[in-house]
Amino acid sequence: MEQYETNIATVMDFLKDNDFSPSVISLHKLCYQELKGYLLSLSLNYSTELAYQWIESNQSDWNYRTYTGWRHCIDQLEDVYSMGYISLDHLSCRTPAYALLNDSFKSMIDAFISDYSISDDRYRIACSRFLLYLQNNSLNNISELDYNVVLQFHQKDYHCSSKSKDVYEDLIRVFLRYLAVQGMCSFGLSLALNRLLIYQIIKLSDEELNSYTTTNQKYPSVTWSIILEFLTKMADARYGKTVLKSSKHILTLLYIFLDMHQICLDDTLLWYWFDKITPLLGTGWKQHRRTICQFLDFLRNNTITTKVTGKPKGVKAIHLLPNWEAEQLKSYLNLLKREGWQPSTIAMYRSSNLRFCKYLQRLGIEGFSSLTTTILKDFNLQDKHVTPEGKAAYNCRIRNFLIYLYEQSLIDDPYLYKALPTFSAPRTSIIQTLSKEDVASIWATNPDTLSPKALRDYAMVCIGLTMGFRASDISALRFENIDWKQRSIKIVQQKTGKVLTMPMPIKTGNIVFRYIRDGRPQSPEPYIFIRHEAPYNRIQRGVCRSALKRFIAASDDKSCCFHSVRKTFATQLLKGNTKVELISDSLGHSTDGTVHKYLSLDEKQMRMCPLSMVDTGIAYKGGVFHA
Secondary structure, three states, X not given: OHHHHHHHHHHHHHHHHOOOOXXXXXXXXXXXXXXXXXHHHOOOOOOHHXXXXXXXXXOOOOOHHHHHHHHHHHHHHHHHHHHOOOOXXXXXXXXXXXXXXXXXXXXXXXXXXHHOOOOOOHHHHHHHHHHHHHHHOOOOOHHHOOHHHHHHHHHHOOOOOHHHHHHHHHHHHHHHHHHXXXXXXXXXXXXXXXXXXXXXXOOOOHHHHHXXXXXXXXXXXXXXXXXXXXXXXXXXXXXXXXXXXXXXHHHHHHHHHHHHHOOOOOHHHHHHHHHHHHHHOHHHHHHHHHHHHHHHHHHHHOOOOXXXXXXXXXXXXXXXXXXXXXXXXXXXXXHHHHOOOOHHHHHHHHHHHHHHHHHHHHHOOOOHHHOOHHHHHHHHHHOOOOOHHHHHHHHHHHHHHHHHHHHOOOOOOOOHHHHOOOOOOOOOOOOOOOOHHHHHHHHOOOHHHOOHHHHHHHHHHHHHHHHOOOHHHHHOOEHHHEEOOOOEEEEEOOOOOOEEEEEOOHHHHHHHHHHHHHHOOOOOOOEOOEOOOOOOOEOOOHHHHHHHHHHOOOOOOOOOOOHHHHHHHHHHHHHOOOOHHHHHHHHOOOOOOOOHHHHOOOHHHHOOOOXXXXXXXXXXOOOHHHO
16 A cells, blocks of 8 residues: 555645645545545555446445546546656546547537537537547547447446436437438437437347347338338327327337347347337336337338237137147137127137136046036036126036037037036125216216317217116217107117117207217217227227216215116106106117116105005014013
């Protein structure tokens, strides 16, 4: 440490002889004392690496002034170690970065400021800071600039605040775009220096690139102009700002990835990269995946697809079954489709029988001929459901599949299906309707204050409340279903297939007309109620539930199921002394047998026909007062 003390004395004498201020001298003294204490605590002698390592390791704990000032003290001490004196470059920590640049870098900044007619001096300061970093790292030609250098600059460029760092990097990005236009560096470098992107940039090893790159090239070269064209067409398809922003984000990362590795777009490598980056994308990763699927389709067909893209590497569960199970199940589902069953019904047959087939697969069974009543009973015991009704519904569909297998001569016992029970204890639930306050809240809504989307929701709620339609029928409502002259709506019910014609109240008709005229987005879809974000196609029935929640107050003890609107409609008819037969017809029921569920809700009428206590055998005496 003797040489350390000698060199420190040289620095301090220089400061005193050249009349440096007491604060500067104190800064140097404190820095060298702290560094000495650090070295002694580790029983080490001074070295350049240890000194700068000490400075960088404490960067996050020190304030900006301490970090930059003490680093400058180490620079001066290092000059004395290497040359015996303090160099002019380190004479002052306030020397402008521009003054320290070589002539080539200076002329580069001058041309940039001149060509862009820049008057803001922050551009010169920020760009000089960046080029000085390159110069200090022995990079004197801008053509040698690559992504590694840019990423290292982002990590090591220290600022007093994150806001200051963001401002500087924004200015440097403009400079890098200028250099890219001049053909001096890659355009992707100007995109990479961004705090919102830089931590999501993935660099793969040569081994990974070779392992996941295929020779089949299906896509053209991905340029920034193609990405901008894709985003423009997304905007033309009226995608919202959030989707456009998300799409630009992931495609910018894709462009940087391809440019960094100097490779072309390849399906296998693309999805390997996406798997690596997914943990960094947060909860929006599915939207990013959808954007990539749309972009790939755009590269192939030059069109924007708005349909559901799905999971690109997803495998349907039925394809994971052994062939002896998969072939028979697919054949059975195709039979149901040919018979005209609804897609939702077929989906439930698929779900229930997939569960059954997976159980057989786990048992190691190799054919349906090996099925026994014991296997079916064991399956039933281990098959868990939320409700007994759900289990019975699943078993019913599995039984039908077993009957089909017998008809195909794959099962010998024609009564094997009976080993699965399909009954559950009857259960009566309380009819939930909207309260008077909820109904009043709905009718108190002023349509003039509603946004286009809220106007759509209000029109759907009004139809349900005044006409009793199910959510599935409202979401499937077409222009052709409305007869404006007769003021009625004629539909074929999705659930029963029965034709239903209902008069349309004037208020409801006005709300629907107003939505079509003022709120509905332009779309060739034949459906009245459509999405208000791209793709502008029909809504699903679940939207009706969200629409209802918009106009009634939320409560923990209140169900917000849209079917309660239909029940409210039926209850209002009942309270208006409407005959049971007419209520059944208004609901579109095939029989009058289900209307009895609503009868108990007419409290006023029920009070008119009480049972005699004598007839019921209840004594007048008894209780605590007649002990």
